[in-house]
Amino acid sequence: MYKITIQPAIREQAESIAQLIMTAMTDECCLFFIGENQTLDDFKQAMICLVNDEQSQYSYTNTLVAVHNNDVVGICLSYDGKDLRFLRSKFIEIAKVRFNRDFADMNDETQEGELYVDSLAVKKSFREKGIAQKLLKATIEKARNLHINHVGLLVDCNNPLAEKLYSKVGFQYVNDSSWGGHSMKHLQYHIESEK
Numbered sequence: 001m002y003k004i005t006i007q008p009a010i011r012e013q014a015e016s017i018a019q020l021i022m023t024a025m026t027d028e029c030c031l032f033f034i035g036e037n038q039t040l041d042d043f044k045q046a047m048i049c050l051v052n053d054e055q056s057q058y059s060y061t062n063t064l065v066a067v068h069n070n071d072v073v074g075i076c077l078s079y080d081g082k083d084l085r086f087l088r089s090k091f092i093e094i095a096k097v098r099f100n101r102d103f104a105d106m107n108d109e110t111q112e113g114e115l116y117v118d119s120l121a122v123k124k125s126f127r128e129k130g131i132a133q134k135l136l137k138a139t140i141e142k143a144r145n146l147h148i149n150h151v152g153l154l155v156d157c158n159n160p161l162a163e164k165l166y167s168k169v170g171f172q173y174v175n176d177s178s179w180g181g182h183s184m185k186h187l188q189y190h191i192e193s194e195k
Contacts, residue, residue, distance in 0.1 A: 002068055004131055006138045009063035009075070011052060016072035017063055018047035024075075024119040032181060034099045046094050057087035057118060064138050066122065066131045074122035076135035080148060081110035109154055109179050114188065115143040117153035136169045140189055149192045154184040163187070 009017055022030050022044060030043045050058040057079060066074030079087060085108070095101045110116035117139060122131045136151075143151045154177055155163045163185065171187040178184055 002126070002129060004073070004129075004134065005067045006064055006134055007067060009060040009065045009072075011060055013065060013072050014048050014051040014060055017051045017060055017065070017075055017077075018044055018058075020072070020075040020121040020123070021047055021051070021058055021077065021119045023123075024121040029182075033095060033101065033103070035101050038099055042098065046098050050090055050094060053090055055087065056090035057084065058091070059087075062087075062118075064135055064142070066126075066135055068126065073126040074131045074135055075119060076117060076132075076139045077119040078115050078117045078139050078142065078151070080112075080146065081114040081116045081152070082112035084108055084110050084116065107179070109177065110152055113148065114150045114152040115139065115146065115148045117151060120153070132165055133169055136166070136189075140169075140191065143189075144191055149190065151189040151191070153187055154179050155187055157183040157185060 022040070027040060030040055034043045047058060050056040051060050053059055054061050058077065062079045063075055063077045065072045088106070092103050095103050117136070120132060120135060140151050143149075151171075152174070153166065153171065155166060166187050169189065171189045174186045174188050176183070177186045
C-alpha cells in the first residue's frame with residue numbers, strides 16, 4: 001500500500017512540478033506554445049522558471065503536491081480566477097523572450113469567484129490509486145479556506161475518464177469552452193451547495 005501525503009509544494013520540487021504540469025498539458029499542447037525550432041526540453045526549462053516564480057500562475061505557491069517517499073507523484077495547481085491575468089503575464093513574457101510567441105490575446109479560462117484548477121496530473125505508475133481524487137478534495141478545502149465558493153476546471157471533451165473522475169468528486173457541467181485549440185467543458189464544484 002502506498003503512503004501518500006498531500007501538502008503545499010516547496011521550491012525544491014520545481015522540476016517535478018514542471019514535468020507534471022507538462023503531463024497535464026500534453027505534449028501536443030506544449031509544442032503548440034513553443035512553435036517550431038524548439039523542443040519539449042526547452043519548454044520544460046521555461047516551466048521550471050515559471051514554477052519558481054511566486055508571481056506566476058504556475059508557481060509552486062499555487063500547487064498542492066502528492067508525495068510518496070519524498071517523491072512528487074502528483075500535483076494540483078490552482079489559483080483565484082480574479083488573479084488570472086496578472087499571473088498569466090509571466091507566461092506571456094517568457095513565451096515572447098524564449099519562443100518569440102505572443103499569447104497576449106489568449107482567452108481567459110476562469111474568472112473572479114472561482115478557484116481555478118489549472119493543472120492536475122499524477123505520475124503514470126501511481127494512477128488509479130485515488131491520488132487525483134485526494135488532490136481535488138484538498139483543493140476544494142483550499143477554496144473553503146480562501147472563502148471562494150466555486151472550484152472550476154476545464155476538461156477536454158475527448159477525455160471522458162477525467163470527466164468521470166471530476167463528476168465522482170462532485171464537479172458539475174457549467175458550459176462549453178475551448179483552450180489551446182481543444183474543445184473543452186467547464187465544470188465547477190459548488191461549495192455553497194454542500195450546506
